[in-house]
Amino acid sequence: MRELARKGFDAVYSELNLDSPEIVEVPRVVANTCQSITGIDNERWRIQGISDDLADQQKQAEAYFGRRGITMLATCTPYQVGNVPVKGEHCAWMESSAVVYCNSVLGARTNTEGKESTGAAALTGRIPYWGYHITENRGGTHLVEVEIEVDDIMDWGLLGYYLGEIVDDGIPVLTGRCHQPNLIKLKHFGAAAASSGGVEMYHIPEVTPEARSIEEAFCGNRIRHTLQYGATERQIAYENLNCATDRNVDFIMLGCPHNSIDQVWLIASLLEGRKISQNAQLWVHMPRALREVADRNGHTGIITDAGGVVMSDTSPAISRHMPRGTKVVATDSAKQAHYLPAITGVSTWFGSVKDCVEAALTGRWSGGLQ
Amino acid sequence: MRTQASDFEMMPTKIILRGRKVVGGCAEGEAIVTQDTISGWGGINEKDGTVIERRHELRGRSFKDKVLVFPGAKGSSGWSAYFHMARLNGVAPRAMIFNKMTTKVALGAVVTRAPAMTDLEQDPLLVIETGDWVKVDADNGVVEILKRRREGAG
Numbered sequence: 024m025r026e027l028a029r030k031g032f033d034a035v036y037s038e039l040n041l042d043s044p045e046i047v048e049v050p051r052v053v054a055n056t057c058q059s060i061t062g063i064d065n066e067r068w069r070i071q072g073i074s075d076d077l078a079d080q081q082k083q084a085e086a087y088f089g090r091r092g093i094t095m096l097a098t099c100t101p102y103q104v105g106n107v108p109v110k111g112e113h114c115a116w117m118e119s120s121a122v123v124y125c126n127s128v129l130g131a132r133t134n135t136e137g138k139e140s141t142g143a144a145a146l147t148g149r150i151p152y153w154g155y156h157i158t159e160n161r162g163g164t165h166l167v168e169v170e171i172e173v174d175d176i177m178d179w180g181l182l183g184y185y186l187g188e189i190v191d192d193g194i195p196v197l198t199g200r201c202h203q204p205n206l207i208k209l210k211h212f213g214a215a216a217a218s219s220g221g222v223e224m225y226h227i228p229e230v231t232p233e234a235r236s237i238e239e240a241f242c243g244n245r246i247r248h249t250l251q252y253g254a255t256e257r258q259i260a261y262e263n264l265n266c267a268t269d270r271n272v273d274f275i276m277l278g279c280p281h282n283s284i285d286q287v288w289l290i291a292s293l294l295e296g297r298k299i300s301q302n303a304q305l306w307v308h309m310p311r312a313l314r315e316v317a318d319r320n321g322h323t324g325i326i327t328d329a330g331g332v333v334m335s336d337t338s339p340a341i342s343r344h345m346p347r348g349t350k351v352v353a354t355d356s357a358k359q360a361h362y363l364p365a366i367t368g369v370s371t372w373f374g375s376v377k378d379c380v381e382a383a384l385t386g387r388w389s390g391g392l393q
Numbered sequence: 394m395r396t397q398a399s400d401f402e403m404m405p406t407k408i409i410l411r412g413r414k415v416v417g418g419c420a421e422g423e424a425i426v427t428q429d430t431i432s433g434w435g436g437i438n439e440k441d442g443t444v445i446e447r448r449h450e451l452r453g454r455s456f457k458d459k460v461l462v463f464p465g466a467k468g469s470s471g472w473s474a475y476f477h478m479a480r481l482n483g484v485a486p487r488a489m490i491f492n493k494m495t496t497k498v499a500l501g502a503v504v505t506r507a508p509a510m511t512d513l514e515q516d517p518l519l520v521i522e523t524g525d526w527v528k529v530d531a532d533n534g535v536v537e538i539l540k541r542r543r544e545g546a547g
Contacts (some may be wrong), residue, residue, distance in 0.1 A: 119471055138471070191466065218469075220467050361435075364447050365435055
């Protein structure tokens, strides 16, 4: 990769974003294009343990591609910071958690594209018309009867993690006791379902835009598979996500997918006037554009006064960087709890934001299923 | 010891399955088979071709130079990027056979630039076992399977 980087940004884009060993001079993009999450926080790379050279390279790349029309949102949640497609719009999105949000909550249409196809789509404004672009392929495949209360963020994460593993790349239709969700809960639900499985779309009748009813959610098709989600299934998801045994926690990671401003407010509220443990480090991740708001609100100040770090542009699973020596991680993210052990070899505790902040304050994990 | 075509039963069990080409070309090698879907980013190590996902049937095993037989792709949109890098690092599978077509796996197969097939007339996960010698002739839409001699088999 370093060799490629020496040849310049066009060479990098050609190989990694176009699968072209022949170097293409990258023109301006023709489609509305934004940068997804990256490996480096442009301001706090040293805390991540990233070299100045690499950080400098990323800044130069941003300037280069920015001039070609790529918007440097640098987040896994572009829909939180102004990139919000309208129902029916055809998109070519990467980032599995954003894809499932785009299809399900916004009603726009995208397959889970990759680096090479989005790279080409940005330059051409074209993407193959198949899969989730076609109405008939957007109907439900599994009816899910939610038999226990699913309300808080942690429970939406558990529900998503359980369903992904069962339905794989199916389209679940949720009925039963899920309370009216919001952006944060669906952001977590989709990210979890797209980690344990390959869920790219779901419906919640009377909530999501293509499902005014169960019948509409299934596009008039017969319901072939029905499954239940109750206390047993919740327990299975929880146990599958928690692979740690050591209750001494080194690192607490909050904000995957990237936090919304009210999540950061909640974290700040729990930390106000307190100090995190000397044995633990806390990183809170959010989109760069929202960080500006968090700074002005005073949330960032509260978190940093407590000893935490507010990061943008990246996450530990993407960057593969965590505080040096980290062995045990606590996170509110089912997605990070799923991927971090595989990518970095750490073990993870998964729980609520409250459980995680408590772990940051004490250095000990005391969370669990309520 | 390297596995060679002569280690396999030449008669009577050569199985031929027809299917659909995803990526053209023809390649053969030893099969590595899993019943679990595979993640690219966060699921494989692009430097040595091993599967790294916790609770995965193939965890710790590499598909380098093998014919990878699997149900399909799951997880991150970094699927293609990681198989792409596996190819650049020389650890890609020689060929791929999978059941469920999605954008993730289609793009991943294209950038891996190895012969790939889907929609076989019988479920490849039931017919092919790890260790079988498999030839993927994607150009002609044919998969040939030589069952490996198993211990105790006459």
